[in-house]
Amino acid sequence: MSINPRQTTESRQAEIIATMVRLSAERSPAEITTTDIAKAMGVTQGALFRHFATKEAIRLAVVEWIDEHLMFELLAAKERSTDALAALKAMFMAHVGFAKAHPGAPRLIFGELQQPNASPVKQRVQQIMQRYRQTLSQTLAAAIEAKLIRADADCPSAAALFLGAIQGLVIQSMLSGNTEQMEQQAVGVLELYLAALGVKS
Amino acid sequence: MSINPRQTTESRQAEIIATMVRLSAERSPAEITTTDIAKAMGVTQGALFRHFATKEAIRLAVVEWIDEHLMFELLAAKERSTDALAALKAMFMAHVGFAKAHPGAPRLIFGELQQPNASPVKQRVQQIMQRYRQTLSQTLAAAIEAKLIRADADCPSAAALFLGAIQGLVIQSMLSGNTEQMEQQAVGVLELYLAALGVKS
DNA sequence: CTAGTAAGTAATTTAATACTTACAAGCGCC
DNA sequence: GGCGCTTGTAAGTATTAAATTACTTACTAG
Numbered sequence: 001m002s003i004n005p006r007q008t009t010e011s012r013q014a015e016i017i018a019t020m021v022r023l024s025a026e027r028s029p030a031e032i033t034t035t036d037i038a039k040a041m042g043v044t045q046g047a048l049f050r051h052f053a054t055k056e057a058i059r060l061a062v063v064e065w066i067d068e069h070l071m072f073e074l075l076a077a078k079e080r081s082t083d084a085l086a087a088l089k090a091m092f093m094a095h096v097g098f099a100k101a102h103p104g105a106p107r108l109i110f111g112e113l114q115q116p117n118a119s120p121v122k123q124r125v126q127q128i129m130q131r132y133r134q135t136l137s138q139t140l141a142a143a144i145e146a147k148l149i150r151a152d153a154d155c156p157s158a159a160a161l162f163l164g165a166i167q168g169l170v171i172q173s174m175l176s177g178n179t180e181q182m183e184q185q186a187v188g189v190l191e192l193y194l195a196a197l198g199v200k201s
Numbered sequence: 202m203s204i205n206p207r208q209t210t211e212s213r214q215a216e217i218i219a220t221m222v223r224l225s226a227e228r229s230p231a232e233i234t235t236t237d238i239a240k241a242m243g244v245t246q247g248a249l250f251r252h253f254a255t256k257e258a259i260r261l262a263v264v265e266w267i268d269e270h271l272m273f274e275l276l277a278a279k280e281r282s283t284d285a286l287a288a289l290k291a292m293f294m295a296h297v298g299f300a301k302a303h304p305g306a307p308r309l310i311f312g313e314l315q316q317p318n319a320s321p322v323k324q325r326v327q328q329i330m331q332r333y334r335q336t337l338s339q340t341l342a343a344a345i346e347a348k349l350i351r352a353d354a355d356c357p358s359a360a361a362l363f364l365g366a367i368q369g370l371v372i373q374s375m376l377s378g379n380t381e382q383m384e385q386q387a388v389g390v391l392e393l394y395l396a397a398l399g400v401k402s
Numbered sequence: 403c404t405a406g407t408a409a410g411t412a413a414t415t416t417a418a419t420a421c422t423t424a425c426a427a428g429c430g431c432c
Numbered sequence: 433g434g435c436g437c438t439t440g441t442a443a444g445t446a447t448t449a450a451a452t453t454a455c456t457t458a459c460t461a462g
Contacts, residue, residue: 006428006439028315030231033419044441049421051439110311113375114229126376150396157389164369164390165362172361174314175327188358189365195351196397207409207458234449245411247452252409256450 012051015041016058017065024104029111060121063112066105067128073098074135084143085199089190091139092166096186099170100179106170133159143197150198158197165189213252216242217259218266225305230312261322264313267306268329274299275336285344286400290391292340293367297387300371301380307371334360344398351399359398366390 007015019040023032034055038045052058077094081087099106115122136159143149169189173182191201208216220241224233235256239246253259278295282288300307316323337360344350370390374383392402 009439012439027317028231030229030315034421035419045420046422046442047440055420107315111315113372114231114308114312116228117378122376129373129376154389154393157386157393160369160373160386161362161366161390161393164365164367164372166365167369167372168361168365171314171365171368172330175323175330177318185358185361188355189362192355192358192362192397195399196393198396210408213409235451236449246450247412248410250451 009051013061016048016051017062020058020062021065021102021104021108024107029104029108056121059112060124062108063121063124063128066108070095070098070105078139083148084139084146085148087139088143088162089194092162092190093186095166096169096183099173100183103179107174129163133163136162148199153197161193161196165193210252214262217249217252218263221259221263222266222303222305222309225308230305230309257322260313261325263309264322264325264329267309271296271299271306279340284349285340285347286349288340289344289363290395293363293391293394294387296367297370297384300374301384304380308375330364334364337363349400354398362394362397366394
């Protein structure tokens with residue numbers, strides 16, 4: 001079939017990653033087989049192993065894709081904000097928007113959480129989250145500096161609550177399957193979060 | 202061996218559930234096989250099917266065990282509190298304490314989140330979380346009534362943030378493998394959460 | 403003491419899964 | 433236009449899982 005010509009490894013890798021993320025939106029990532037991915041791509045199962053050595057390599061590449069694209073969105077949100085407080089709001093909504101645009105992404109991350117500590121993929125996730133929390137802490141500190149939020153707010157706790165608020169919303173949407181509702185509820189939760197930082201609505 | 206005499210189905214079911222929770226503390230629940238459980242119990246794999254018809258039945262029983270025991274702890278925490286605000290604090294710490302005492306429990310719940318919506322086990326989790334949020338909303342409303350928290354706080358959002366805060370802490374502890382740290386951080390996060398409700402520290 | 407039932411074992415079945423291999427065919431390059 | 437590398441296929445392998453089966457052993461009631 002001419003629908004499916006030969007392609008470069010680079011483009012196939014991207015396609016495999018995209019397919020994995022897409023399929024993860026509906027099914028448990030752990031249960032997605034190489035056959036599933038291949039079928040969704042219109043290619044035979046063995047072909048995948050031309051582009052990734054093992055399935056674990058696919059999982060790692062997917063996690064890296066998520067990191068790259070989420071961080072891009074967060075940075076963009078931050079840069080289009082005029083101050084640190086606006087940046088926090090924009091990052092919050094950008095993260096929720098990312099989860100809505102790619103519902104498979106959080107499922108993949110949650111799946112990797114389950115893995116034993118030694119797993120390289122999990123270590124990558126660990127690193128990603130740590131960096132994220134650091135960025136948040138910095139932005140929070142900047143907001144304190146600019147007197148936009150309470151001076152006595154504990155930055156690490158505030159960063160943890162920021163992430164938790166989003167994760168809670170994502171978990172709820174995973175249960176209901178309704179990402180629309182998640183985005184709506186995000187507004188209310190964000191407002192409450194900001195109140196914790198001493199921001200009046 | 203006399204260590205392992207014959208037992209009733211009831212006690213074996215409890216043992217299977219306990220073993221599943223215990224093993225989930227270290228490994229991904231999805232990867233725990235019936236052979237793993239049987240080995241940990243000192244029994245043959247086939248024996249499990251004398252007590253549960255399928256593996257899914259085991260998973261359902263485990264989720265129900267978690268529900269029952271977590272709700273027991275939460276209710277106890279609530280009842281030993283003198284007012285609605287103290288109840289919220291006590292429930293928060295009780296939930297975190299439960300996650301510390303049974304690290305496998307959140308992993309099992311997160312694992313079920315991944316399943317398709319039609320799954321009976323996931324539906325059970327959905328129901329559990331919904332009831333939990335309702336309980337929280339009621340307690341929050343009572344706290345408003347008693348003028349212990351801001352009158353204009355949005356109860357559904359506050360319930361969502363409460364759960365998210367805990368889930369965020371749990372996720373972090375799943376990454377670090379450190380439940381001790383989770384409990385310490387919980388104090389700071391709880392304080393921040395209460396600030397969102399207008400409670401001065 | 404004997405018959406029925408519940409709980410256990412050991413071995414087997416069936417169905418997937420990740421990964422491999424032998425071979426074919428397109429593409430760029432000299 | 434042939435050469436070699438890459439991407440693809442089709443078929444195969446080894447392994448693993450849940451569930452089943454045939455048989456055994458312990459307990460209990462009449």
